[in-house]
Structures are given as C-alpha cells and as structure tokens.
Amino acid sequence: MRSGRLAVLDEHGRRQKVHPAEVVGPWHRRVLAVRALLIAIFVVTPFTRVHGRPLLLLEIGARRFWVFGHSFNAQDAPFAFLVLSGIGFSLIAMASTVGRVWCGWACPQTVWLEGVIRPIERFFEGSAVERRRGDKAPWGLVKGARFAAKHVSFVAVATLVAHWAVSLFVRVEELTQLWRGDAAAPQGIAPVLVVLTTVFYWDFAWFREQTCLVLCPYGRLQGSLQDRDTLLIGYDARRGEPRAKAGTAGAGDCVDCRRCVAVCPTGIDIRDGLQMECVGCSACIDACDDVMVKLARPKGLVRYASEESLAGGKTHVIRPRTVGYGVALVVGLVVVAIFVRRYEPFEANVLRAGGVPYAVDGATLRAPLAVHVVNKQSEASTITLALEEPVPEVVVQFPAPVIALEPFEGRTVPMIVSMPVSAWRPGFRLKVRAHDALSGRDRHLLVEVLGPRHGSP
Numbered sequence: 017m018r019s020g021r022l023a024v025l026d027e028h029g030r031r032q033k034v035h036p037a038e039v040v041g042p043w044h045r046r047v048l049a050v051r052a053l054l055i056a057i058f059v060v061t062p063f064t065r066v067h068g069r070p071l072l073l074l075e076i077g078a079r080r081f082w083v084f085g086h087s088f089n090a091q092d093a094p095f096a097f098l099v100l101s102g103i104g105f106s107l108i109a110m111a112s113t114v115g116r117v118w119c120g121w122a123c124p125q126t127v128w129l130e131g132v133i134r135p136i137e138r139f140f141e142g143s144a145v146e147r148r149r150g151d152k153a154p155w156g157l158v159k160g161a162r163f164a165a166k167h168v169s170f171v172a173v174a175t176l177v178a179h180w181a182v183s184l185f186v187r188v189e190e191l192t193q194l195w196r197g198d199a200a201a202p203q204g205i206a207p208v209l210v211v212l213t214t215v216f217y218w219d220f221a222w223f224r225e226q227t228c229l230v231l232c233p234y235g236r237l238q239g240s241l242q243d244r245d246t247l248l249i250g251y252d253a254r255r256g257e258p259r260a261k262a263g264t265a266g267a268g269d270c271v272d273c274r275r276c277v278a279v280c281p282t283g284i285d286i287r288d289g290l291q292m293e294c295v296g297c298s299a300c301i302d303a304c305d306d307v308m309v310k311l312a313r314p315k316g317l318v319r320y321a322s323e324e325s326l327a328g329g330k331t332h333v334i335r336p337r338t339v340g341y342g343v344a345l346v347v348g349l350v351v352v353a354i355f356v357r358r359y360e361p362f363e364a365n366v367l368r369a370g371g372v373p374y375a376v377d378g379a380t381l382r383a384p385l386a387v388h389v390v391n392k393q394s395e396a397s398t399i400t401l402a403l404e405e406p407v408p409e410v411v412v413q414f415p416a417p418v419i420a421l422e423p424f425e426g427r428t429v430p431m432i433v434s435m436p437v438s439a440w441r442p443g444f445r446l447k448v449r450a451h452d453a454l455s456g457r458d459r460h461l462l463v464e465v466l467g468p469r470h471g472s473p
C-alpha cells in the first residue's frame with residue numbers, strides 16, 4: 017500500500033522524474049488514433065472555411081465570433097453562456113459516468129505531452145531505461161547534443177502550438193502579417209505568442225504530469241464527481257491477490273512484474289486502488305494484458321470497470337445521478353434548439369432619443385425616437401425601416417430609412433412620430449418593420465409613443 021504522498025515525490029518531498037516505459041496494445045492504438053485525430057482537427061481548424069467563413073474564430077477584442085461558419089456578436093452572449101455551460105456540464109457528466117476519459121483521451125495536456133512530447137524524448141534519448149541511465153550519466157558531447165536537440169524540438173512544438181492556439185482568436189492572415197513585419201498586424205499578438213510559447217515549453221520540458229496532479233481543477237474534482245458505479249480503470253484485486261511470482265502455489269494472477277507501474281505517466285501503482293493521480297490513459301491495461309497473454313492467463317486483470325464490479329457487484333448504469341444528467345442534457349439541448357431557432361442575424365431596437373420623450377406644439381404631438389440596428393453577419397447588408405400598418409393622421413419619418421451596414425456594424429438612426437394630440441391615448445403603439453436585405457428576414461418592433469398623460473415636457 018502506498019503512503020499518503022504523491023507517487024512522484026520521494027520521502028523528502030522532492031519530485032522524482034517520471035520516465036514511463038513504452039506500451040503497445042489495442043488500447044494504446046485507440047488512444048493514439050484519437051490523439052492524432054484531435055491534433056489534425058486542431059491544425060486544420062484555423063484554415064477551414066464554411067461558406068467562406070471561419071469554422072471557429074473567437075475575435076474577442078472585436079467581439080465577433082464564428083462557430084461552424086455562423087457569426088455571432090456580443091449581443092449573443094447568452095448563447096456563449098449556454099455553450100460554455102454545456103461544455104462544463106458535459107465534463108461533469110463524463111467524470112461521473114465514464115471517469116477520466118476526457119483526461120486520458122482528449123485533454124490537450126495529455127494529447128500533446130503523451131502524443132508528441134514523449135515520443136520526441138524517446139526519439140532523442142531512447143527507452144525509459146536508457147533515459148534513466150542517461151539522467152545519471154555525466155555530461156558529455158553526446159548527452160549534451162541529445163539534450164539540446166530534444167529541447168530545441170520542444171521549443172519548436174511549443175511555438176507551433178502557441179501559434180495555432182492564438183489562431184483560434186486571431187485571423188491566420190493577421191498572424192502572417194505579424195511574421196512579415198507588416199505594420200498593419202494587430203499589436204499585442206507578439207507578447208501573447210511569447211508568453212504562450214514559454215508556458216507550453218515550461219510544461220512540456222519540466223512541469224508535465226504536475227499539471228494534472230497539482231494545477232488542474234478538473235482532476236481535483238474527480239473524487240466528488242465519481243461514485244462506485246463510475247467506469248474507471250482499476251485493478252481486479254480479487255483475481256490478482258495475493259500477488260506473487262508465476263508458479264507460486266496459491267498466488268493470484270498478478271505476478272508483481274510492475275509493468276503496469278513502469279508505463280504509468282503519473283508514476284502510480286494501479287494496484288493501490290483508485291487514485292486521484294490516475295489520468296485514465298489506459299497504458300496499464302495494455303501493459304498488464306501483454307503480461308497475461310505471455311502467461312496464458314485471461315486478459316483484464318487491469319481493465320475498465322467500476323469499483324462496484326471490481327468488488328464483485330453489478331454496475332448500475334441507471335442511477336439517480338445518471339438520470340439527473342440525462343434530464344439536464346435534454347433540457348439543455350431543448351434550450352439550445354430554441355435559441356438557434358430564434359436566432360436573428362440582425363438586431364433592431366427602438367430607443368428613446370435623448371432629451372424630452374415628446375413635445376406638444378399646438379395641436380400636434382411630436383415624439384423623437386431612435387432605432388438602433390446591428391448587422392450581426394459577416395457580410396455587408398442593408399436594413400430598411402418602414403411603418404407597418406399605417407395609422408390615419410400619424411406620420412412617421414425615418415430621415416435614413418435605408419441603412420447600409422458593414423459586417424458587425426451597428427448604427428443608431430432617428431425616427432420622428434408626429435400626430436394630433438387628440439389622436440393620442442395612453443399606451444398608443446405603432447408597429448415598425450425592419451427588413452434585412454442579406455438574410456431576407458424581418459423584425460417587427462412595437463413602439464410605444466409617450467404623450468401628455470406621462471407628464472408635460
């Protein structure tokens with residue numbers, strides 16, 4: 017049984033470098049395929065267009081956002097809130113049902129560290145045994161050259177990752193301008209790139225598994241999100257214990273070869289039970305299955321299983337928390353569907369003009385108003401304002417009835433209502449139609465005209 021300290025710390029609290037051994041096997045191949053796919057998606061996303069618009073671009077400074085080719089602006093903040101809540105909720109539901117699948121399979125930290133950085137390290141410094149030996153060897157030309165080549169590669173990867181990460185927030189063309197030294201390139205990108213590259217390099221070269229063990233809040237939350245029915249990677253102690261060398265009479269299936277420990281990127285022994293440090297990478301499953309195959313014993317001594325099933329019970333897939341998550345998921349999807357259905361490509365709102373809400377000039381009432389229009393689309397458009405359902409004796413003037421708007425541009429134009437005071441009554445309303453030429457959509461605005469009952473100006 018392990019002590020209470022992290023597996024990567026020695027008895028003096030000093031960090032021990034982890035050199036996970038290579039692993040091969042079906043789970044590793046699946047994990048590699050997922051990581052390769054995710055890296056490919058990350059790489060192509062900034063260059064991918066949907067109907068000529070970015071697949072994903074979050075221009076925070078300009079408050080313009082593209083998701084799957086649809087443009088949004090700051091007025092769509094409720095949608096952003098919904099999406100972010102949905103992502104947060106999905107991670108919570110995932111942790112509760114399938115444990116740390118996100119951490120082991122899809123988290124950028126694991127994807128880059130295990131999928132790119134460790135292979136680079138193996139390429140330059142050899143196997144885990146060679147790397148450990150290399151750590152203790154005195155510095156010389158070969159060790160220095162390998163060290164330098166490895167770190168230059170890490171810097172190169174960190175630089176590329178930083179550029180691709182930034183290109184989710186800044187147009188690729190602007191990044192290119194920056195590298196060309198073009199004065200038109202947005203100022204402020206270069207320091208962000210330097211900071212991100214430094215942070216990524218520091219993580220890849222030194223901090224590594226500490227990110228999961230110490231920094232990541234998701235990792236800290238796992239204990240409170242999981243229960244005995246959560247699917248995790250676990251060791252079947254009922255089958256494996258008592259562990260002993262192969263051929264020992266009365267021994268369990270675990271031959272105490274420690275292969276599962278050797279491949280673990282966080283340095284833990286899965287046989288010590290479920291641990292916070294396990295990131296669910298599945299390396300120990302392949303490692304142990306390989307040993308079991310060689311010993312002609314059934315695979316699965318270490319496997320995906322719930323605590324309940326490892327203890328001999330039955331995993332309850334349908335349980336209060338999974339039902340709760342299912343209901344919340346359906347409600348969330350319905351809300352998103354309603355939002356998407358109601359999404360308007362342009363905004364139009366009637367505002368009170370500054371100053372008095374109305375003026376009475378003899379027998380005529382005049383109410384100065386303003387219409388604020390915003391083109392939320394990524395192409396220029398024109399919005400036309402007109403009175404809908406004209407009312408006898410009421411004159412509505414739009415000094416600028418046709419408003420040409422650039423992409424994401426907003427403008428406020430005047431609107432003046434003139435009518436006989438005698439025709440006015442409390443709650444008097446007019447209907448104004450705003451038509452967007454690009455989308456062909458209309459918005460119908462209900463305008464309340466204030467009059468004498470609201471107080472004399």
Ligand code: SF4
Nearest residue numbers: 280294295297298300
């Ligand atoms: S215990 Fe197994 S699944 Fe967990 S991090 Fe270590 S190798 Fe990966």
Ligand code: SF4
Nearest residue numbers: 270271273274276304
């Ligand atoms: S790899 Fe399997 S057999 Fe070897 S120590 Fe780990 S659990 Fe036991």
